[in-house]
Amino acid sequence: MSAIAELLASPVHRLVGRPQDGPAPAPPGELVERVELRAGLGIVGDRYFARPAHRDAGVTVIAREGLPPGAGLAQVRRNILVAGIAVDDLVGAVLTLDSGDGPVRLRVKRRANPCAWMDVTVGPGAWRALRGHGGVRCVPLDDGVLRVGPVTFAVTEAEFEA
Template sequence: MAEIVELLSSPSHRYVGRPADGPLPASAGELVGEIRIRAGLGVVGDRYFGRPAHREASVTVIARESLPDGAGLTQVRRNIMVAGIAVDELVGAELTLDSGDGPVRLRVRRAAHPCAWMDATIGPGAWKALRGKGGVRCEPLDDGVLRVGPVAFTVSR
């Protein structure tokens, strides 16, 4: 069974400057029980919401199975962490998630490549370990709500 493990909506960038300097402090309430998604705009309240340069990549998804034990969304800065869905294999597909409030379709546009910050936030070697497993960047096709917990999903190509 698939589930949404964590959800993140962060109003600010934390990775500014050099990884050796460490990230800025997390905003209060970044990890949430639900997120509201707007078609073509992204996650309401997130730092990339409505930004033209990010419209086709405004929602990010990562599989829990890709991360080392103990790592979470605050370290990798993705919006949605799922379990039981091999998201890295879905580039070019449409992923539909329904956590009980109706389906939300996401067009999986491209891989979300990890960066050197992963070594600073998760631990040494994380950047290389996450290559090819850093999640995906998606364009939201529907307005809707996603919640932490069990999720029904479909994939169409």
């Protein structure tokens, strides 16, 4: 069964400076039960919402199966943790997720490569272990809502972009 296991909408960027200095404190309430997405803009309330530099990559999706035991969104700083959906090889496709409030299409633009911070936030060796399993960066094609819990999904080819 496929599911959305966790959702993260954080208003602050916690991984700043040098990894050896540690991450900034987590704001309260960044792990949420539902997120609201806006087409072309990202997740309402997230640090990358409507930022020009992140318009093509404002939503990140990662598969639980690629994470070490005990790791979650608070450690890897992605937005959507799915179970039962292999997302890492979907670059160029459209991933449609429906958690009960209607389908939300996400155009998968590129891989979300892990960084050296993963050795601090997840554990030693995580940066190397997450290569190829760091998730994907997406742009939402629809306004909609996603919730933690069971999800139906579809993968289709991306439409041609002019």
